[in-house]
Amino acid sequence: MNKIATxxxxxxxxxxxxxxxxxxxxxxxxxxxxxxxxxxxxxxTASITDFGGVGDGETSNTKAFQDAVNKLSQYxxxxxxxxxxxxxxxxxxxxxxxxxxxxxxxxDAVLLASQDINEWPxxxxxxSYGRGxxxxxxxxxxxxxxxxxxxxxxxxxxxxxxxxxxxxxxQFHRGKLKxxxxxxIEFMYSSDIQISNLTLLNSPTWNVxxxxxxxxxxxxxTIIAPVTxxxxxxxxxxxxxxxxxxxxxxxxGDDCVAVKSGWDEYGISFGxxxxxxxxxxxxxxxxxxxxxxLGSEMSGGIEDVRAEDITAINTESGIRIKTARGRxxxxxxxxxxxxxxxxxxxxxxxxxxxKAHPDNNYDPNALPVIEGINYRDMVADNVNVAGRLEGIDGxxxxxxxxxxxxxxxxxKSKKVKWTCSDIEGITSGVSxxxxxxxxxxxxxxxKACDFPTQSLPIDTVELKxxxxxxxxx
Ligand SMILES: *[C@@H]1O[C@H](CO)[C@@H](O)[C@H](O)[C@H]1NC(C)=O
Ligand SMILES: *[C@@H]1O[C@H](CO)[C@@H](O)[C@H](O)[C@H]1NC(C)=O
Ligand SMILES: *[C@@H]1O[C@H](CO)[C@@H](O)[C@H](O)[C@H]1NC(C)=O
Ligand SMILES: *[C@@H]1O[C@H](CO)[C@@H](O)[C@H](O)[C@H]1NC(C)=O
Numbered sequence: 001m002n003k004i005a006t007x008x009x010x011x012x013x014x015x016x017x018x019x020x021x022x023x024x025x026x027x028x029x030x031x032x033x034x035x036x037x038x039x040x041x042x043x044x045t046a047s048i049t050d051f052g053g054v055g056d057g058e059t060s061n062t063k064a065f066q067d068a069v070n071k072l073s074q075y076x077x078x079x080x081x082x083x084x085x086x087x088x089x090x091x092x093x094x095x096x097x098x099x100x101x102x103x104x105x106x107x108d109a110v111l112l113a114s115q116d117i118n119e120w121p122x123x124x125x126x127x128s129y130g131r132g133x134x135x136x137x138x139x140x141x142x143x144x145x146x147x148x149x150x151x152x153x154x155x156x157x158x159x160x161x162x163x164x165x166x167x168x169x170x171q172f173h174r175g176k177l178k179x180x181x182x183x184x185i186e187f188m189y190s191s192d193i194q195i196s197n198l199t200l201l202n203s204p205t206w207n208v209x210x211x212x213x214x215x216x217x218x219x220x221x222t223i224i225a226p227v228t229x230x231x232x233x234x235x236x237x238x239x240x241x242x243x244x245x246x247x248x249x250x251x252x253g254d255d256c257v258a259v260k261s262g263w264d265e266y267g268i269s270f271g272x273x274x275x276x277x278x279x280x281x282x283x284x285x286x287x288x289x290x291x292x293x294l295g296s297e298m299s300g301g302i303e304d305v306r307a308e309d310i311t312a313i314n315t316e317s318g319i320r321i322k323t324a325r326g327r328x329x330x331x332x333x334x335x336x337x338x339x340x341x342x343x344x345x346x347x348x349x350x351x352x353x354x355k356a357h358p359d360n361n362y363d364p365n366a367l368p369v370i371e372g373i374n375y376r377d378m379v380a381d382n383v384n385v386a387g388r389l390e391g392i393d394g395x396x397x398x399x400x401x402x403x404x405x406x407x408x409x410x411x412k413s414k415k416v417k418w419t420c421s422d423i424e425g426i427t428s429g430v431s432x433x434x435x436x437x438x439x440x441x442x443x444x445x446x447k448a449c450d451f452p453t454q455s456l457p458i459d460t461v462e463l464k465x466x467x468x469x470x471x472x473x
Contacts, residue, residue: 034084034104034468038153039194039217041466042102043079046072047086055088057112062119065095073098080151084470085109085159093119094141094182099149105159105198113143113163113184113204122179126211128239128262128270128300130358132180133231134172134205140179142186142209149190158222160199161185165229168204172230181205181231191215199224205231207252211238212272217461218245227287229253234284236260239272239300242458249283255293255320256284256312259302261329264362267299268328274300276456279307286315292336296322296354298368299329306452307336315341317349318380321370324354325392326362330369335451341380347407348375348387350397352422370397373425374449381408386432391422400425400438401449407432 046068047053053064065083072081080100087108093116097103105111114120120140125131132139143163146152161184168181181204187193189212196219200207207223210216218235225232234250237243238260250256261267261274284291291312294302312318318341321331341347350370370391380386386407391397400423409417409432420435427438428445441448 032470034470036155036157036197036466037463038102038155038466039192039461039463040080040100040151040153041464042082042100044072044075044081045084045468045470046081047084048090049086053090055086055090057089057091059091060093060114060116060119061090062093062095062114065092069095069098069101072101076100082468085111092143094121094143094145097144097146097149097152100151102153102155103144105156105161107157107159109156109159111143111161115164115167120182128267128272129297130263130266134177134180138179140182142183144185146186146190147188149187151192152187152190153194154185154198155194155196156198158197158199160201162201163203165202165204165225165232169229183207183209185209186211187213187216189213193217194219196220201225202229203232206233206236208235209238210240210243212240214241215458215461216240216243217458218243219247221248223248223250223252225252227251227253227285233258237274237277239270240274240277242276242456243274244278244458245282246278246280251285253288254286255289256282256286256291258293259305260295260297261300261302263297263358264299264326264328264366266358267297268366270300272300273303275303276458277305278456278458279305279310281309283311283313284315285313288316290317290320290349291315293320293322294331294334296324296327296356298323298331299327301329302331304333305335308338308451310336310339312339312341312344314343316344317346318344318378319375320349320351321373321397322351322354323368323370324352324357325364326357326366327368328363328366330371331373332369332371334372335374337377337451339378341378341383343382344380345384346388347378347380347383348389348402350389350391350423352390352392352395352397367392367395372399373397374401374451375405376403376449376451378405380406382410383407383413384410385414385419386417387420387434389418389420389423393422396422396424398424401427402430402434402438403428403449404446405430
């Protein structure tokens with residue numbers, strides 16, 4: 001935008017100098033070019049209007065989107081293609097993307113999710129979950145879906161995807177859903193995915209769900225849903241490797257980021273962890289849930305999560321580990337530093353008794369291993385309870401390290417600032433003083449908790465500057 005504005009000023013100056021005929025061309029080419037950064041640029045570009053799309057907010061564009069993707073998939077091995085969505089309200093049901101493909105939303109483009117149930121094909125349950133979350137059977141395909149893809153970009157100049165979730169939330173509350181609600185964006189069995197610079201509103205349930213995938217870049221998302229809406233998690237990496245989430249602002253009715261890897265016996269047998277996950281510069285508002293949750297579905301394991309520069313405001317908890325007997329799996333090598341929190345129920349929350357099970361066939365002897373949890377350099381204010389850390393009887397959560405954390409309690413906070421059971425670890429420079437299960441090592445150990453210094457492969461991904469000439473705007 002700024003660049004365009006500067007150029008327009010330049011054009012205006014040139015026109016004062018009387019270079020009128022040339023200006024006209026300059027102005028046109030400026031207003032018809034598009035520039036942004038992405039993991040790949042495409043050789044071909046087309047607009048949804050080329051495929052009969054109508055942006056009136058009433059006409060269904062499901063077929064136009066699917067036709068466009070199908071047609072543009074011919075360029076997969078010929079430089080790839082971009083589908084441009086201009087300003088307008090584009091009503092659509094679920095559609096699927098293709099490889100070497102970019103979906104770009106103009107700043108005033110709104111994808112409006114259809115409320116016609118026939119526009120939402122049903123998929124089988126995820127193998128690592130065994131069933132759907134809302135109903136035992138399958139699940140509605142997400143609005144923007146991709147499976148077995150590589151090199152896909154979903155981006156825009158902060159264009160909007162509006163899930164019109166109220167319709168789904170109502171059916172959920174009435175217990176009327178036959179299948180699990182659709183997500184806004186889901187990629188399965190895919191790699192090299194970028195989701196960036198978009199506003200996501202009112203998702204029927206989770207907003208962004210990469211699953212069984214790797215090399216995922218999520219940047220610059222604004223995600224907004226009513227804080228009372230059911231299960232509107234922000235971003236849920238699920239059995240994924242190499243994921244980077246940064247510069248996101250999330251207001252939601254559930255966890256802002258929820259890291260997952262399958263559910264009980266299904267997740268254990270699928271056995272695919274989430275690992276090498278970076279989360280930075282996240283702002284979260286979620287009065288009834290966590291800023292970052294690990295679990296509760298973590299049966300494939302969660303490992304090497306690095307979160308930094310996180311802000312939480314009016315949020316139930318900061319970092320939360322959720323698990324239970326029967327989950328199996330592990331949560332290990334978790335590193336969080338640089339969190340600022342204001343108005344929290346709990347800063348630290350570990351729940352070893354998070355019971356929701358897919359069915360009664362889980363193995364109660366499948367105990368999760370929780371080990372190597374590092375939290376440091378945090379400040380919090382207006383807090384009700386500093387920490388509520390509950391491991392599992394006979395299966396303590398180990399290697400917990402908390403250092404350099406200052407928690408200001410609310411005027412009406414609980415008398416007991418920390419409650420701890422079945423946990424083992426150390427602390428240094430933490431106030432108010434933690435429970436006896438986390439003995440204070442003295443101020444000289446204030447840097448005790450680890451944070452890795454070597455970067456992960458996802459941090460070295462280079463973005464290219466892509467420039468397109470458009471014949472439409
Ligand atoms: C997103 O937008 C920001 C701010 O306009 C810009 O700096 C950044 O390059 C964009 N990122 C991507 C991945 O498009
Ligand atoms: C996608 O990949 C998965 C895992 O490799 C495979 O099981 C599945 O059959 C593939 N699906 C399609 C539609 O190709
Ligand atoms: C994107 O749009 C949302 C909603 O209008 C707004 O809150 C946010 O600040 C915008 N982000 C950017 C980077 O312009
Ligand atoms: C303690 O944490 C604060 C941020 O909350 C940071 O500015 C400071 O440098 C940290 N102190 C040490 C000794 O690392």
